[in-house]
Amino acid sequence: MLSAAPIKFRCARRTAIRFAGLLLVAAASSPALAAGCAFEPQGEGRVAAVIDARSFRLDDGREVRLAGIEPVAAEKADRRSALSALIEGRSVTLSGEDDTPDRYGRQSAFAFLATSEDSVQALLLAQGEALVSGTVADKDCALALTAAEAAARRSKLGIWADPAAIKNAESPGDILAGIGQFTLVEGKVLSVRQAGATTYLNFGRNWTRGFAATISRRVLSAFDTAGVGVKSLENRQIRVRGWVEAHGGPRIEVLRVGQIELVGGN
Template identity: 35%
Template structure:
């Protein structure tokens, strides 16, 4: 899938690579590769299907979706010249986070998304082109391609608090109707159930609220609305997703009746674990 002309122009205007680009010397997994100058790049804004973080390669277990994603990236990029675009920060593993465009104009992130071999995973320092990325993911999900045929990657029901509690420390897409929105001390909570002490909750802290407001989002308007949110599942008075940037929330069109209630201070006696985990492929 080629970039739309206007988007390609925008990428070129913000690009930091040479006009000729660099050749891809190796593909390490479904969203990570090595350039001929030795730099390793992780494709910004997406997460390809991969084995779980604690999988042991010695046990011989096969992870078909992960292998398909790696093979697809190799077919798309190995030996080809690519240009790096976007801010290109360095992550905690020393990898560049960047958008990569092949010499013929093919956008690698989009190509993987529309094949259903990756899903959108933005972060505060890797948010560029989120709308275009989400459109590619939506097309693959609606068509049931790749990882969207697997229940491991299915969009989760926000009403299933027990199931999401069991999946703590995993990255999930969660969808449901927001029953109540509450604000206190510059923070905001969006609750999907009748009891905020145990239901699925979206939390937007003070810093993130500033970004959400700059993006023109009023969380109070989400009460009674169906939304899709993506992020790491932690536990604090039930399953919680912490919002760090506005691209994590999509407001969907369908509406539902709302329920209004008050939230008190959640306190500090419940478990709050920010460690990241990985999905298990099945």
Template identity: 55%
Template sequence: MPHARIIAARHWVLACNLTLFAIGAAAPASHAAPCMFAELGEGRVSDIVDARSFRLSDGREVRLAGLEAPPDEYLTAAVEALGTLLRDRDIVLRGDDDAPDRYGRQRAFAFLTGGDQPVQIGLLKAGAVLRGIDLADRDCAASLGLAEDEARTARRGLWNIRTVIKNAESPDDILARAGLFTVVEGKVLSVRQTGTTTYLNFARSWTRGFAVIIPKRMMAVLEGAGINVKSLANRQVRVRGWIEAQAGPRLELTQAAQIEILSGSDR
């Protein structure tokens, strides 16, 4: 890991902590907040497990819904940010399902007791983590997107490091993220259909360049979200998801929340 990146990642820990302190200390808003799902229980945070998970004093492990961890070089800072916000604090858990995931964690939104804003919003506004794609509720997903947009515009936290978003014109750089959640931006050069699959190609060489895979089942989903796939050629987009290593780097769309049109949108 380059020494300069270590210094940069550590440098913004203080900025994150100050932002999170301000958010945590703020008085609850008077209007109804998004992501206010059914209550799933409450507890006191005893340990921070990783950048998006923590353990309650009764032994339950909670995985924060709607978030993904930042690149490896920023993980330590992200864990510290989560600890600043939640360690030794009383919280209320909310969600649409309290069934544990395959790792035994409860997936939920966490609210500081007495607050009506999920801690996910605070972490995203501080630039400590990335917005995930695991939310079906559009209003809730939109609120997380706005929080991330705010941090990116202000260049807070990890958004102060320009290499967080990968350039679609640098396939080798994207391939290095194979198997990892990654954000990529670039211009769609062509939209091609092969059989039941549609491809957004970001390079002339479709075998080596970066491409987004859109299964047939996703076409109606994207249209329902106001995205005309065939019109994406020559438009600048931002996509996020897990990178697959095939002939070139690939990213499959499974939800509309994975793609944002940055220019020339007719949405």
């Protein structure tokens, strides 16, 4: 998935491109961006086993977690099989901004096969077998990932074959059914309100029961740096991606600008 998720201003595409954390829907279709996630080398190895939908173990024992994507909901299918078909038993090269293992000892990285300039992440996204997380700050990489996701969505591949893959912000019950899942929600922001240290993007007229995206005060500076005032999102059609929580109505906490994108003719 303001990637993971992308912002498109009708007046000036070049203005939106400078937003490091924003993903452009229009620019996302450019094949020239396909190889945009080549960071510092983090080594290479042969994939000995696929652990889950976005994690694998190399033959030297290292565990790698694919950066920049989220797996689709488990009930849609066994998503581990998609990653297995791509990389199991094959050699990959790794790159990333930081090779420090996470608390589980996994190395977060972008993986590449010798047979493709696209990252494994982009290949999964292009098949509709993953979602953009909206966490990648590098704009070229973010655009490349969004391009792959958008192509699969247009072709109705994988998860996108389901018309309900993107939840309607006007149906809070449907969104609440996915509590604890990484979800995409689309709708019109009816109001932007601040309460204490939290800014609410309200999609329903009933603020307590309707869907809302929440932005903490500490994150607002990232929107300002991107040149996007959150108040400007009022009355715009946007897509929000993130983890669904329940606080009265369904909520998604926006931790990065890339989690929101303007859609359509905004």
